[in-house]
Amino acid sequence: MGAYAARRAAIVGIGQTVFSRKDDRSELQLAAEAAHAALDDAGLKSADIDGMMTYAIDPTDEIGMIRCLGVTDLAFTTRLPGAGAAAAATIHQAMAAVISGVCEVVLVWRSINQGVNYRYGKPQTGGAWQAGSGTGSLLWCMPFGAQTPATWAALASQRYMETFGVTNRDLAPLSVVQRKYAATNPAALFYGRPITPEDHQQSKWIVEPVLRLLDCCQENAGAVAFVVTTLERARDLRQVPVRIVAAAQSIPFNVEVISNYYHEDLTQMPEAVGTSRRLYACAGLTPKDIQVAELYDAFTPQVLMQLEAFGFCGKGEGRDFVAAGHLEPDGQLPVNTHGGLIGEAYIHGMNTITEGVRQVRGTAVNQVRNVQHALVSSAMAAAILGRA
């Protein structure tokens, strides 16, 4: 436990908007409403916020948030690179900011409104390459017809799948179990709409031979926010404090976000392997100490590779681990208990984190019994959350 200073950090508030296919509100309004809900959940006021953090690619401006919320004086802001890979990195960096003392209360958010201004699933052939995205996909994949996140991700997964004999049919139980969780989650876009393995196999190919429609996250709108402060202060606030037991990032040499083809061994995610190693070392815990895992799932194969990277099963065993039913509500390791990005909504991994918080609080709609530690992961970063 010696990796961090004596000051500890906790997630004290979570908030979200309604998740929908399309929303008439601006991203700033969605973000502000989610932030307001998170503050209210914590029992904090706008004036308490002195740090802000979002993704590098988030369309919401900090000044806009200050103006909406009436934040009086911000001491610290930063934006995190790597698109969805930034999700859990926000926990890591909010924790670092709070335990170092550069600020005391950090507001983290992600706001997305696909369908109005943009659609992530639409082929993209132009535009300037943006620093902070972590991907060379537009530069090096686009002219070859790989023009969407599904194609970029699938091209990295195909070698993993072929190497270990994983077919698209093997992904069906994963999609099915996540939709099962979503079906009982009133906040989920797929609330009340479970699927069968046949539905999965009959859904259209998005990227052959890797991804069908039901292997993919959704284009949708919504915002999610959370608030981090010191554990000491957390004890005086409204909710059961959710301690950030450990958080870590890893970006190994030659790794890219999503267009991840240049590192040595495409049958693993070196960024998740690195994150995992750091995380367990900082926490002094092992995979056996985790009761529930919320794993970034823009596309189903990423879940298999994270199960392996975080040591819940051996390399190449993700398929069998899922097939054995371990991800089910009564299984050894319930996973993506809100339905994941595939079943609940695609708020770019921020809703993956808040589900981990609910599981530790004991307030999740699909509550796992006796949660001591929840893992939340976006592969390039992850955190273990626990009771204070």
Next chain:
Amino acid sequence: MTSTTQQPAATRPDPIVTADAAFFWEGARRGELLAQRCADCGNLAHPPRPMCPACHSVHREEVRLSGRGEVYSWIIPRHPPALGFAQPPVVAVIQLEEGIRLVSNVVGVADGQVAIGMQVEVQFEPTVGGYAVPVFRPCAG
């Protein structure tokens, strides 16, 4: 690609050309598959970058590659259709025999025939705005 028959107009999107990678696309336009090599330590790198990660030299030279390699990973984008392609392309990561990888297409293979390990060699296809990109066909024999 020379042919006596009329070639249909190119529809493939142009690459986005950046300062550090301009040589690669200029080479492709001339029908040459290039990579950057460190002029000091000889390290080959792709995607291109302005500094050698092995020795930190900024002196780099362009080398012409053999154009031979193997399919390392592959997909066929089905939905939504790729812009600029009449038929869904086979998109592949190609492991070049010089030891570096790049994303490209496999052309001249029937549906269901592409496979990891397939030996391929380079050819070039034009883009809509007058650039060209390296693509790969199965090696003869």
